[in-house]
Amino acid sequence: MAEPLLVAEGIEMTYSDGGRVEALAETSLAVGRGEFVCLLGPSGCGKSTLLHILGGLRRPTAGQVLFDGRPLRSPQQRIAYVFQKANLMPWRTALANVALPLEVRGVPRAEAAARAHEMLALVGLTGFAGSYPRRLSGGMEQRVAIARALVQGAEVLLLDEPFGSLDALTREQLNEELLRIWQAQQLTVVMVTHSIAEAVFLADRVLVLTSRPGRLALELPVTLPRPRPWDAASPTQARLAGELRRAIAQWSAGFEVGA
Numbered sequence: 001m002a003e004p005l006l007v008a009e010g011i012e013m014t015y016s017d018g019g020r021v022e023a024l025a026e027t028s029l030a031v032g033r034g035e036f037v038c039l040l041g042p043s044g045c046g047k048s049t050l051l052h053i054l055g056g057l058r059r060p061t062a063g064q065v066l067f068d069g070r071p072l073r074s075p076q077q078r079i080a081y082v083f084q085k086a087n088l089m090p091w092r093t094a095l096a097n098v099a100l101p102l103e104v105r106g107v108p109r110a111e112a113a114a115r116a117h118e119m120l121a122l123v124g125l126t127g128f129a130g131s132y133p134r135r136l137s138g139g140m141e142q143r144v145a146i147a148r149a150l151v152q153g154a155e156v157l158l159l160d161e162p163f164g165s166l167d168a169l170t171r172e173q174l175n176e177e178l179l180r181i182w183q184a185q186q187l188t189v190v191m192v193t194h195s196i197a198e199a200v201f202l203a204d205r206v207l208v209l210t211s212r213p214g215r216l217a218l219e220l221p222v223t224l225p226r227p228r229p230w231d232a233a234s235p236t237q238a239r240l241a242g243e244l245r246r247a248i249a250q251w252s253a254g255f256e257v258g259a
């Protein structure tokens with residue numbers, strides 16, 4: 001692995017608001033600079049919890065996260081987050097939504113707008129700067145969300161099922177776009193997905209969590225050359241997906257292995 005950029009050491013997480021839920025048992029992992037890691041696991045196994053902790057949005061009950069060698073205690077500009085829903089502000093244009101994090105930081109308006117234009121170009125939305133969210137498709141909204149997440153020059157992109165609510169074709173297209181952006185911006189990516197095919201298409205490494213409480217069950221490097229075919233037609237891709245499916249089935253009945 002390249003030099004580790006994001007390291008989780010002995011993370012444990014127990015929620016205690018309204019009853020105790022042990023969401024994560026001792027979990028350690030390291031994500032290399034420039035690596036693309038996918039996180040798979042059954043619903044409720046703690047994927048979002050782990051991602052929040054990796055992003056400094058939530059403090060673990062035990063253990064620590066090191067970002068670039070330093071303990072991570074709060075959200076950082078260098079770490080961007082994209083959720084399943086874009087949550088754009090309906091009264092702001094695509095451009096104004098992307099520029100918002102910069103405006104909040106007091107970046108002059110013209111400079112913020114110029115940077116936001118660059119980001120919209122990066123996600124393929126050059127012609128939609130003046131569009132309001134209600135005029136954008138779900139896929140376009142997620143592109144705007146990615147542009148907004150990256151506008152502050154983040155090095156790490158954490159994605160929590162970002163394309164889960166999109167139709168299969170749009171999802172495929174956005175996965176291709178995501179790989180292009182990952183390479184163009186030299187990002188380090190950790191992405192939660194429910195889809196084994198998606199993980200094998202995107203990732204350098206797939207981490208699988210088990211549930212109750214969540215813990216790392218399996219780690220599978222995906223050593224396929226890029227670009228990879230999306231249709232899983234390549235025998236190696238199919239073999240890896242099968243391997244993952246079987247391993248997951250051993251741990252978690254009911255996990256969406258067909259996805």
Ligand SMILES: Nc1ncnc2c1ncn2[C@@H]1O[C@H](COP(=O)(O)OP(=O)(O)OP(=O)(O)O)[C@@H](O)[C@H]1O
Pocket residue numbers: 015016017021022023041042043044045046047048049050
């Ligand atoms: N704020 C919270 N307070 C209490 N319990 C929580 C909270 N957030 C999550 N949990 C519990 O922690 C466990 C892990 O939840 P988490 O959302 O991390 O799972 P997940 O793997 O992301 O699930 P999904 O695939 O459905 O998104 C679950 O049992 C959930 O009910």
Ligand SMILES: [Mg+2]
Pocket residue numbers: 047048049160
């Ligand atoms: Mg989740």
